[in-house]
Amino acid sequence: FIVLALCCSFFSSRATPLPFEFSDCDDPDVFKAVDAALKKYNGDRATGNQFALYMVMEAKKTAGPDAQFHVKYQIRETTCAAEENKLWQDCDYKVSADAKTGECTAQVHMNNAEKTSNVSQDCKIFPDMPKITLTQATCLGCFHPISSDSSVVSEILKQAIQKFNKHSAEPALFKLVEIKEAKRQTVAGWNYAIKYEIEETNCSKDQFQDLTPECKTTSRG
Known part of the structure; x- marks a missing residue:
């Protein structure tokens, strides 16, 4: 009577997932992955407008020919309707x-x-951002336009020009031509x-102390 003892070893094998590594957001392979994800998102939309890529914020991928990608990206609504079936690259924000x-x-x-x-x-x-209604309020302490025909403006300019004519080194008197503001x-x-x-x-300063109706502007300006 022979007893055979058989010792069997069972090996359990589990595939170890490949680690993700950070990738450049400008990597063409990253763009392909984001493009595939965005096309699927737009394809699943039955109504509304399509969305287009605005920015890739983060990208990771595994090594190897059939890479896996983990991506975060921002999108923005376009003018293309979902049912138009256009490529998002052909749509405007x-x-x-x-x-x-x-x-x-x-x-x-992939x-x-x-x-x-x-x-x-x-x-x-x-x-979408709520619309903001702008209202105009009076700015206290700010300069505000006033009429150039007011008597106050006329009196201020009269005194200013008299002072200029008195203290300037010009041989002739000057007079007001235009109020611009x-x-x-x-x-x-x-x-x-x-x-x-x-x-x-x-009118020269030698002959006139102040402006009179006789004083006319010259072609010299």
């Missing part, structure tokens, strides 16, 4: 104030031999800012 935005996290497995991809992703879409600021009192143009007249 909607105006920023009216456009929805989104952020997607995707796992993409099979280069069969030129296929398997995508698992989650996208969060944010509504007049502003007033309210503080403890009033401050005035006036832009005006003067021209030389035919």
Whole structure:
């Protein structure tokens, strides 16, 4: 009677997942993975507008011919309707104030031999920015336009030109030609800012102490 003892060893084999490594967001392979993920997202939309890539924020991939990608990317709503079946690259962004935005996290497995991809992703879409209504309020302490025909402006310019004629080194008197702008600021009192143009007249300082109706502007300006 012979007893045979057989010792069998069983080896359990489990494939160790390849580690992800950070990749350049400008890597063409990363773009292919994001393109596949975004096309799937747009293809699953039955209504509304398509979304286009706005920015790749993070990219990781495994080594090997059939790489797996982990990508985070931002998308923005376009003017192309979902049912148009256009490529997102051919669509224009909607105006920023009216456009929805989104952020997607995707796992993409690329099979280069069969030129296929398997995508698992989650996208969060944010509504368009609320429209802001602008209202204009009076700025206290700011200069505000006033009429250039007011008697106050006329009196200020009369005194300013008299002072200029008295203290300038010019041989002839100058007179007002045009008031270009007049502003007033309210503080403890009033401050005035006036832009005006003067021209030389035919009245010399030797003969005239101040402007008279006889003083006319000359062609010399």
